[in-house]
Structures are given as structure tokens and as C-alpha cells.
Amino acid sequence: xxxxxxxxxxxxxxxxxxxxxxxxxxxxxxxxxxxxxxxxxxxxxxxxxxxxxxxxxxxxxxxxxxxxxxxxxxxxxxxxxxxxxxxxxxxxxxxxxxxxx
Amino acid sequence: xxxxxxxxxxxxxxxxxxxxxxxxxxxxxxxxxxxxxxxxxxxxxxxxxxxxxxxxxxxxxxxxxxxxxxxxxxxxxxxxxxxxxxxxxxxxxxxxxxxxxxxxxxxxxxxxxxxxxxxxxxxxxxxxxxxxxxxxxxxxxxxxx
Numbered sequence: 001x002x003x004x005x006x007x008x009x010x011x012x013x014x015x016x017x018x019x020x021x022x023x024x025x026x027x028x029x030x031x032x033x034x035x036x037x038x039x040x041x042x043x044x045x046x047x048x049x050x051x052x053x054x055x056x057x058x059x060x061x062x063x064x065x066x067x068x069x070x071x072x073x074x075x076x077x078x079x080x081x082x083x084x085x086x087x088x089x090x091x092x093x094x095x096x097x098x099x100x101x
Numbered sequence: 102x103x104x105x106x107x108x109x110x111x112x113x114x115x116x117x118x119x120x121x122x123x124x125x126x127x128x129x130x131x132x133x134x135x136x137x138x139x140x141x142x143x144x145x146x147x148x149x150x151x152x153x154x155x156x157x158x159x160x161x162x163x164x165x166x167x168x169x170x171x172x173x174x175x176x177x178x179x180x181x182x183x184x185x186x187x188x189x190x191x192x193x194x195x196x197x198x199x200x201x202x203x204x205x206x207x208x209x210x211x212x213x214x215x216x217x218x219x220x221x222x223x224x225x226x227x228x229x230x231x232x233x234x235x236x237x238x239x240x241x242x243x244x245x246x
Contacts, residue, residue, distance in 0.1 A: 022152050023116035029207075052120075052141075054148045059201075059209030083141040090218050091211055 003028045005035040012040035017049035020057040029060050043068055044100055048079025058091045076100035106173040114155045114162035123147040129171050130178045135241045142219040143239055149212040150182035150235045158186025180237045188229040
């Protein structure tokens with residue numbers, strides 16, 4: 001798993017690539033939180049290179065989604081694929097987080 | 102339904118082994134030529150069960166084992182993920198969607214729900230102080246030849 005972020009004009013993009021699970025969740029969480037500390041006005045989670053996620057990753061994302069919501073910052077998800085799309089859908093996240101195209 | 106193949110393995114309950122275990126179980130059922138969706142469902146369910154062992158079962162997970170068994174039938178894969186750890190005190194509560202004993206760790210509480218959703222049958226038994234056994238069955242939809 002690799003994670004990196006881009007910040008431009010108030011827009012934070014977090015790229016998560018590979019397979020996200022218990023073994024690397026702390027790295028993803030830390031990068032995400034560093035991005036939030038820059039006070040973005042929009043957050044995009046770019047997942048087109050993410051092949052696998054489980055409930056550990058979902059827990060990390062829900063927690064940040066809630067925090068951003070309380071800050072009034074919209075969060076979008078982009079590039080969901082077969083497995084990640086199904087996990088997002090089954091967890092109910094797809095009905096609360098907006099998809100960016 | 103006749104048994105085609107059987108597999109048993111055990112690995113230390115280290116989080117770095119999660120990807121190995123889910124890939125190994127998925128690779129084991131490839132001989133039935135399942136669809137990509139079925140393979141992904143199996144990987145997701147196995148990952149959840151192994152995560153539970155790593156996070157909850159042992160005080161020192163990296164020194165203890167998670168035991169994996171799989172049986173391949175003509176139409177399905179049966180998977181057993183077992184530990185010899187602390188067991189689950191209140192299984193009914195633990196299996197409730199969104200329940201987590203570690204909310205401070207940002208756990209979603211969706212592990213058992215995912216195991217249930219991504220397989221066709223789920224059976225969990227647990228004994229305090231002795232360990233937990235998760236049994237799952239997934240019917241295999243075959244990919245087009």
C-alpha cells in the first residue's frame with residue numbers, strides 16, 4: 001500500500017494505492033490527518049489504484065468523514081473499483097459519501 | 102456434494118500476514134474457476150476473520166497462531182478461521198452490526214457483518230479462554246469458460 005497527498009487551492013486529494021488493511025492502516029491514517037491539518041476546503045479520496053479494502057479501512061474513512069463534516073468540509077470518493085465499490089456499498093458509505101467523477 | 106480438495110495452514114497472528122492468508126485462500130479456490138467477484142468476496146470475508154484474530158484474540162498476537170482450513174467442493178468453498186485466544190464473552194453482542202469493543206481505535210464494527218454479507222453461510226462459536234472458530238461457506242459462481 002502506498003499513500004500520498006496533493007494540496008492545491010484548498011483542495012486536498014488523498015491517493016491510496018494497493019491493498020489497505022490492518023497492516024498499513026496507521027500509515028494511511030497519518031497521511032490523511034496531515035492533509036486535514038492543512039485546513040482544506042474540499043477533500044477527494046482518490047482510490048482508482050486501490051485494489052482491496054476491508055472494514056478496518058472503512059472505519060478509518062468514516063471517522064475522517066465525520067470529522068470533516070463537522071468542520072463543514074465536503075469529502076468525495078473517486079475511482080472505486082469492483083471490490084472497493086462493493087465494500088463501500090455494503091457498509092452503507094456509498095449512501096452518505098458523494099462520488100466524484 | 103463430494104470433497105475435491107483440502108487445505109490447512111497456520112500463520113502467526115501478525116497483521117502483515119493478512120494479505121498472504123486472503124490471497125492463499127483465494128488462490129486455493131481458483132481451481133473451481135470462480136468469477137472475480139467471488140474471489141473478491143472470499144478475500145474480503147477471510148480478511149475480516151483474520152483481522153478479528155489479530156485485533157481481539159491474543160494479548161500477544163505476534164507470538165500466537167491463526168489457523169486456517171479450507172475445503173473445496175464442486176459447488177462451494179468452506180473456510181474455517183480459528184484461534185486459541187481469549188474467546189468472545191458476548192457473541193450475540195459482538196455480531197451486532199456496528200458493535201465494536203474498540204471504538205477509540207476507529208473500528209467500524211462491521212467485521213462480522215462483512216463476513217455474513219460476503220459469504221453464504223456464517224457460523225461462529227466461541228469459548229471464553231479457549232478461542233473462537235469462524236466457519237464460512239461460499240457458493241462458487243463459475244466464470245465463463
